[in-house]
Amino acid sequence: MSLKELVEISRRYGADTEYVIAGGGNTSLKENGILYIKGSGAPLAEMTEVGFVKMDRTQLASIWQKTYPANANDREAAVLADMLAARLPGEEHKRPSVETLLHDLLPFKVVVHLHPALVNGLTCSRNGEKCAQELFSGEHIWIPSINPGYTLALAVKDALSNNGNKAIIFLQNHGVFVGADSVTEIDALYHKIMETINGHITICPDFSPLPVPADQAGINAALAAISGNTVLFALNKGFAPLIKDRSTFTPVSSAFTPDHIVYSGSDPLFIEKPEGTIEEHIAKAWKNHSIKTGRSPHIVAVQDVGLFGIGATEKAASLALLLFTDAVKVASYAQAFGGPLFMDSDKIDFINNWEAEHYRVTR
């Protein structure tokens, strides 16, 4: 297993939208006391050898001997500082993945961490833990929903010492880590995970586009004026049944994973079909929502009209719609495992306030 092979496997999984969207996921290799971990700044599909950060594994391991502040933000800041200090000389300009500590813990040469919609259909479902046990019969570890960073790495460390080494780690409301000593084994494990889950899926949404309704233009202009941002419209066969009314929108009305929060926001706004002046109707709904949540929405669903993705740039608006589409997939797949399960509100708040995730969206 070489760095060249790590680049190859990163690019291959990164380019496959069944496995990765919006540049999510990360990979690593351990060799001669060095951890090569994906750096922030480039998506997996475009990784090169220099895109990996070289880190001293002895120094990373020493993090576990230290005591950190009890306050979550203070602790994450202190751990981040120690993690950055573990970069080898010459690597100081690079930013290692927020999941570096977890990669280093896993006793495998190569680790590929992804957030596939299919896998999250399982990890974001009410009976996910029980179904994972039935489907993977103990070849895996299930980590209950937890804040990312140090807290997550610590939970995995404890789970490994209680259960022994497992090649598959499902993270509730997040994704999956797969570890092995060769690319062939990683491929075989991912193939098995995807085939197994796919074999149990009962609903597969169809995203074929539908005609753009006449009301779209006026609402789009009103949203652009009130947000001061770029607004993109989408309507397809997968979205239409969700925007019938407030109750049909419920399965996608919050966030499933940190990725959904970072790109689509944790609070999509549902607006009843406008009556009277569109501008006033939209402005009132926007204002009430912003007061209630303390944030502006990235996704606005208008009853029987369609979905609007909102962002500072066209790319951000389109990513909001892309991650919303991913959430629709997750909600549909989760039907096979007892129905969808959102992140808890305290974990949503943690991501909304987390510096490291902020870095990802501003990269």
Ligand SMILES: [Zn+2]
């Ligand atoms: Zn992740």
